[in-house]
Amino acid sequence: MVDQVRVTGLKVTAPGADGRPVTIVHDVSFSIPKGEVLALIGESGSGKTTIALALMGYARGGGRIAEGSIEVAGTDVLALDAAQLSAYRGATVAYVAQSAAASFNPSRTIMDQVTEPATIHGLLSRAQAEAKAVELFRALALPDPETIGRRYPHQVSGGQLQRLMAAMALITDPALVILDEPTTALDVTTQIEALRVFKKVVAERGATAVYVSHDLAVVAQMADRIVVLRHGEVRETGLTDQVLHAPQDDYTQTLMAAARPQVRTAAPEAATAPAPLLEVRGVTAGYGRVPVLQDVSLSIARGAAVGVIGESGSGKSTLARVVAGLLPPSAGTVMLDGVALPPALARRSREQLRRVQIVFQNADTALNPAHSVARILGRPLELYHGLKGDARERRVAELLDLIRLPAALANRRAGELSGGQKQRINLARALAAEPDLILCDEVTSALDTVVAAAVLDLMAELRRELGVSFMFISHDISTVRAICDEIVVLYAGRKVQAGGREAFSAPPFHPYTDLLIGSVPEMRRGWLEETAVREARTAAPAIAPDLCGFLDRCPARIEGLCDRLPPPRVRLAQGSEVLCHRGESGLSTHPSNGPRTSGPSSAPSI
Amino acid sequence: MTEAVAPATRAARPSAALRAARFWTSLPLSGRVGLALVVFWVAAAIFGPFLAPHEVGAIVAPDVFEGSSAAHLLGSDYLGRDVLSRVLSGARYTVGLALAAAVLASTIGTALALTAAVSGRWVDEALSRLMDAMISIPSKVLALVMVAAFGSSIPLLLLIAAATYVPGAYRIGRSLAVNLNEMDYVQAARARGEGRFYLARVEVLPNMINPMLADFGLRFVFVVLLLSGLSFLGLGVQPPNADLGSLVRENTSGLGDGALAVLMPALAIATLTIGVNLLIDALPLRARRVQGEP
Numbered sequence: 001m002v003d004q005v006r007v008t009g010l011k012v013t014a015p016g017a018d019g020r021p022v023t024i025v026h027d028v029s030f031s032i033p034k035g036e037v038l039a040l041i042g043e044s045g046s047g048k049t050t051i052a053l054a055l056m057g058y059a060r061g062g063g064r065i066a067e068g069s070i071e072v073a074g075t076d077v078l079a080l081d082a083a084q085l086s087a088y089r090g091a092t093v094a095y096v097a098q099s100a101a102a103s104f105n106p107s108r109t110i111m112d113q114v115t116e117p118a119t120i121h122g123l124l125s126r127a128q129a130e131a132k133a134v135e136l137f138r139a140l141a142l143p144d145p146e147t148i149g150r151r152y153p154h155q156v157s158g159g160q161l162q163r164l165m166a167a168m169a170l171i172t173d174p175a176l177v178i179l180d181e182p183t184t185a186l187d188v189t190t191q192i193e194a195l196r197v198f199k200k201v202v203a204e205r206g207a208t209a210v211y212v213s214h215d216l217a218v219v220a221q222m223a224d225r226i227v228v229l230r231h232g233e234v235r236e237t238g239l240t241d242q243v244l245h246a247p248q249d250d251y252t253q254t255l256m257a258a259a260r261p262q263v264r265t266a267a268p269e270a271a272t273a274p275a276p277l278l279e280v281r282g283v284t285a286g287y288g289r290v291p292v293l294q295d296v297s298l299s300i301a302r303g304a305a306v307g308v309i310g311e312s313g314s315g316k317s318t319l320a321r322v323v324a325g326l327l328p329p330s331a332g333t334v335m336l337d338g339v340a341l342p343p344a345l346a347r348r349s350r351e352q353l354r355r356v357q358i359v360f361q362n363a364d365t366a367l368n369p370a371h372s373v374a375r376i377l378g379r380p381l382e383l384y385h386g387l388k389g390d391a392r393e394r395r396v397a398e399l400l401d402l403i404r405l406p407a408a409l410a411n412r413r414a415g416e417l418s419g420g421q422k423q424r425i426n427l428a429r430a431l432a433a434e435p436d437l438i439l440c441d442e443v444t445s446a447l448d449t450v451v452a453a454a455v456l457d458l459m460a461e462l463r464r465e466l467g468v469s470f471m472f473i474s475h476d477i478s479t480v481r482a483i484c485d486e487i488v489v490l491y492a493g494r495k496v497q498a499g500g501r502e503a504f505s506a507p508p509f510h511p512y513t514d515l516l517i518g519s520v521p522e523m524r525r526g527w528l529e530e531t532a533v534r535e536a537r538t539a540a541p542a543i544a545p546d547l548c549g550f551l552d553r554c555p556a557r558i559e560g561l562c563d564r565l566p567p568p569r570v571r572l573a574q575g576s577e578v579l580c581h582r583g584e585s586g587l588s589t590h591p592s593n594g595p596r597t598s599g600p601s602s603a604p605s606i
Numbered sequence: 607m608t609e610a611v612a613p614a615t616r617a618a619r620p621s622a623a624l625r626a627a628r629f630w631t632s633l634p635l636s637g638r639v640g641l642a643l644v645v646f647w648v649a650a651a652i653f654g655p656f657l658a659p660h661e662v663g664a665i666v667a668p669d670v671f672e673g674s675s676a677a678h679l680l681g682s683d684y685l686g687r688d689v690l691s692r693v694l695s696g697a698r699y700t701v702g703l704a705l706a707a708a709v710l711a712s713t714i715g716t717a718l719a720l721t722a723a724v725s726g727r728w729v730d731e732a733l734s735r736l737m738d739a740m741i742s743i744p745s746k747v748l749a750l751v752m753v754a755a756f757g758s759s760i761p762l763l764l765l766i767a768a769a770t771y772v773p774g775a776y777r778i779g780r781s782l783a784v785n786l787n788e789m790d791y792v793q794a795a796r797a798r799g800e801g802r803f804y805l806a807r808v809e810v811l812p813n814m815i816n817p818m819l820a821d822f823g824l825r826f827v828f829v830v831l832l833l834s835g836l837s838f839l840g841l842g843v844q845p846p847n848a849d850l851g852s853l854v855r856e857n858t859s860g861l862g863d864g865a866l867a868v869l870m871p872a873l874a875i876a877t878l879t880i881g882v883n884l885l886i887d888a889l890p891l892r893a894r895r896v897q898g899e900p
Contacts, residue, residue: 324797345796353799366790370812380798429794 004034004208005055005176010068012050012059012232021064025050025232028068032176032225037202037209039223039240041216041255043448044419047232048212052178055210056093057085073175090117094169098181100161104153111149114168123172136167139204140197159190163197170201177202180212187311187475188519195221195521195528214448216259217521220244221528228252240525258453259523275338277302277469278323278356278437283332285322286493291330292318294493300437300486305463305470307480309516310490316473317361319490320439323471324358336437354384357430361442363422367414373400373425374410380432395432403428403458420451427455431462437469444479456483477516481505489513492549499576508587510578511556548579556582637888643881647874651701654694662695663687663846671857671865683867684857692853693870699849701878703760703833707767708826714768715775716818720806722776723783734780737773745770745832753841763842767829778821782814816889823886827879834875850875 008029016022025047032038040048050060057077059065070077072093080088089095094117097103104113114136115129124132130149137145140163153161162182169177179198183191199222202209211222219226219240226243228236228251236249247253276299286292293315300306308316321327323334328343335341336355342348360366367376377396381387387395397407403424414422423443430438440459444452460483462468474480480487487504489497489512497510509517521527546566551557561581570583580587633641659679660666667682674681680689718737722730749766756762783806786792792809800809836842837851848856853871860868 326793326797345799348799350799353797358794358797360790360794362790366794368791368795368809368813371808379795383798383800433798 002034003031004036004073005030005032005038005210006069006071007031007051007055008069010051010054010070011066012047012054012063013066014059014061014063021066023066023232024063025054028227028229028232028234030225030227030234030237032208032210034208035206036224037211037222039211039213039219039226040229041213041219041226042229043214043450045231046229048214048229049180050232051229052095052180052210052212055176055178056089056095058089087121090174091121091123091172092174093176093178094172094174096162096165096169096177096179096182098184100165100182101153101158101185103165104161106153108152109149110151110153110156110164113153114149114164114171117168118171121172129171132171133167136170136201137164139201140164140167141193142167157190159186159194162186162194166198166201170205170207173205173207175208177207177209178212179209181214183218184213184215188477189311189515191218192519192521192528192531198222199528215521216244216256216449217523217527220523220525221521228255244523244525254450256523258450276300277304277337278471279335279338280319280323281333281335283319283322283329283334285318285327285329285332287327292493293322293329293490295332296490296493296495297332298488298495298498300469300471302436303463303467303469304486305472305484307484307487308471308473308490309475309477309480309487311475311516313492314490315493316475316490317441318493320358320441320471320473323437323439324356325353326358350384354380354433355436356439357433357435357437358439359426359430359441359443362446363419363426364446366426367422367429369413369415372411372413373417376414376425376429377410377432380429384433399428399432402431402462420447420455423447423451423455424458427458431466431468435468437471439471439473441473442475443472445475452479459483476520477504477513478520489516494549494579496550496580497576497578499572499574503572503574503576506574508572508574508578508584510580510587511554511582512550513578515553515555548581556586558582558586633888636884640881640884640886640888643877644885647697647701647878647881650694650697652698654698658688658691658694660688660691662691671860671863671867674866680870681866683853684859689867689870692848693850693874696848696850696853696871697874697878699843699847700830700833700851700875703764703767703843703849704826704829707764707829707833708771708822710764710768711771711825711829712775712818712822715772716779716811716814718772718776719779719783720810722780723787723810724802724806730780733776737776740769741773741777746835749832749836750839750841753836758841758844760843763833763836767832770832771825771828775818775821775825779814779818782817783810786810786813820886820889823882823889827882830875830879850878 010025010028011023012025013021014024028047028051030038040051042048050063053060054065055070055072055077057065057070057080065078068078075088075092077088104110111130111133114133115126118124118129118132119126133149134145137148142148142160142163148156156164166179166182182198183194186194195218201207211219213219223240226236226238226240227234228243228249230251235251236243236247238248243252244256247256278300280296280298283296284291284294296315296319298306308319310316318327322329325341325343325345325348333340334343336352341352345353374393374396377399378392381392381395396410400407400409405421405424409417409421414425417425423446427443444455447455456479459470463470472480472484481501481504484501486500487498488495489510491512497513504513504517507514518531548554548557548562548567551562554562557563558581565581567579567581569577569579571577572584572587578587630638630641665686666688667678667686670682670684670686672678672682678688678690680693683689683692718733722733748770752762752766787805787810792805795805795809833842833849834851834854837849838855840852840855843849843852845852845856850871854868854875857865857868857871
């Protein structure tokens with residue numbers, strides 16, 4: 001078979017702190033036979049995107065492709081001049097970026113932008129390009145392929161936009177398609193659809209592709225070959241099965257181990273206090289008039305970890321803000337140790353504030369860039385515990401030790417830390433208050449697998465040693481299942497299922513939980529094919545505010561019941577509680593594991 | 607609370623000389639030219655009167671509008687006074703007044719902006735509408751009316767210049783502060799139970815200080831031009847004292863001959879404002895460069 005892409009001895013440099021070039025990609029070589037998909041996998045800073053961009057003859061911000069050769073479809077990329085490069089990019093090689101939302105121009109129609117690569121390069125006339133675009137929209141399973149091109153980027157969903165970007169890349173029938181983390185920003189339930197159509201389109205068109213990702217399970221579905229990168233060096237190259245099941249390199253093994261969620265639970269406390277530490281009762285909250293949370297209740301025992309999961313927009317972060325007092329709820333109460341907390345922050349006592357701490361999702365924005373670590377950690381010590389001078393410094397050093405960072409870090413500014421370090425400082429700031437409850441909002445989602453695993457280990461240890469309770473908010477059900485004792489599933493602001501960890505390991509599930517669990521990619525090839533297509537999304541029936549929010553996507557809905565009456569809260573035998581018309585029997589008979597065909601009620605309705 | 611925070615700030619910073627040297631090397635060429643011009647004029651304003659070869663108001667030259675000579679480096683003005691001495695003294699008025707007015711305008715503007723950002727909606731609305739009202743008054747006309755009503759004096763000029771530029775500084779400061787106020791670290795501080803004053807001073811202000819300094823430089827230039835304009839109309843600093851604007855005005859009759867007496871003060875205003883502008887324009891470049899370094 002002919003190699004479509006051949007990279008030998010690639011070396012890329014970028015200017016370092018002193019202005020002298022630093023090598024960021026060292027002597028990387030690989031080749032891709034025509035029609036195959038190669039995955040570049042590694043943590044942030046491993047050089048995977050740098051290599052992908054080098055295939056387009058491009059180096060970012062001051063960087064330079066210093067050595068090596070890149071050959072794509074017989075073209076020596078590094079020998080091209082500027083004019084030849086513009087002819088090459090978009091026509092011979094196409095790029096699908098991580099954030100489609102940032103890559104589309106919001107003021108031009110989708111059709112204008114999708115057909116642009118073909119018309120710019122003079123490959124197709126506008127009419128031909130439009131016909132081809134519609135064909136691609138159909139192949140990518142986009143709704144209304146004939147007319148979706150007339151819409152503007154903000155009028156379609158994130159998952160659809162990502163697929164439209166793939167259409168833009170494929171319109172020129174490029175010799176090589178580069179997909180740079182195309183599904184990382186998507187919810188799992190959306191990701192699975194995107195992966196499926198990407199795979200189908202790549203296979204149908206016999207396209208050669210490079211798939212850049214940090215997610216091994218996703219790569220297992222997409223790639224024929226895997227290149228494992230670390231610090232700009234190739235650690236291992238091989239066929240997907242070999243790398244997944246018999247990794248040779250010790251780093252690959254670490255990566256694999258970190259990607260498998262381990263159960264990290266604290267030993268259950270012998271005497272748990274009868275009264276829950278935190279109790280949220282019937283909370284409804286929102287921004288403006290739109291309620292984001294509706295009638296949500298949950299309780300957290302002392303020393304317990306409760307996971308809150310849901311997709312973006314489900315209201316999980318809002319719940320944390322309500323508990324922390326940042327957003328007063330419009331109805332319902334939050335009780336701490338049986339005492340109702342005042343809804344607004346200003347009315348809570350300092351002691352109440354100390355006992356509940358919030359850790360924000362994005363450590364980059366959660367730490368003040370103008371402050372040093374000592375100041376960030378020292379402030380809660382001073383505010384809540386009145387520590388000053390030496391005592392404060394000592395405690396800061398202790399905290400740094402607790403989160404396993406060197407004490408010398410205290411003098412650094414927040415901007416000078418790595419992502420993992422920032423997230424630990426973010427956690428340490430909450431710990432400094434010596435709280436009873438820590439609200440963790442997606443604390444690991446911005447981190448690399450290995451770093452995230454370390455942060456989760458740390459949290460489990462803190463729970464064990466300090467008896468702190470956690471409310472762990474995440475979109476990732478496998479992480480939540482691994483570290484939490486109890487799980488609450490939110491959908492569209494409502495609690496659709498709640499129960500112990502065991503209840504989430506086997507059905508019956510609420511249909512949404514079922515979809516969520518079934519959408520998490522497994523780290524083996526063929527998973528994507530085995531997981532049958534779920535219901536094609538039907539047009540949303542008019543949803544009255546009281547009806548089930550999942551109605552329009554539910555494969556198990558009962559016509560004439562679900563679209564008429566609000567769902568009841570049903571307690572299932574295995575201990576969990578669901579918000580669904582289908583009771584114990586209805587959810588159990590609904591196929592949950594193994595191959596599945598379209599749900600019973602996916603026939604076109606309304 | 608104040609004393610506990612201050613030492614940490616001081617300890618984190620290297621010595622002043624080292625910082626100055628680092629600042630100089632981090633500037634691009636245009637910035638260094640700007641900085642040199644600014645330092646030159648500030649020095650002239652501070653030390654000028656001690657260096658001046660002649661009494662400011664004394665008529666020392668035999669002839670009016672003389673050219674350059676050993677006795678009078680920049681020639682003589684329309685009354686036969688020494689131009690060099692008068693420019694040095696004028697620089698003190700112009701730089702001093704403009705500096706004081708710009709500091710006043712930027713400080714008040716920033717303080718109000720922070721108040722608006724961390725206080726409730728009503729305070730924000732009230733302050734913003736008040737500033738909008740102030741912006742809508744033409745500044746030159748207001749200055750003319752005020753001078754006509756109260757007579758020109760240094761405190762009045764200072765007040766007019768400061769009041770004119772407070773709304774602009776407020777607008778910029780508020781937009782910065784409102785954005786920063788939504789950052790997670792401010793939310794975290796709020797959830798910790800910090801007061802408004804602490805949020806504004808410790809969490810928000812340090813992150814908006816650089817753009818506000820650049821804005822301050824811009825305000826300074828505006829004030830120089832406003833005061834020079836007023837003086838040119840005869841409403842600014844009153845004779846026998848003179849700022850750079852009045853020097854241009856009193857020597858306009860020499861314009862036809864290209865007398866140094868009219869060119870030099872004009873050149874002084876030009877170099878001062880261009881210098882400040884070059885310096886300000888270089889600051890974001892520098893910030894980007896410094897941030898680019900890991």
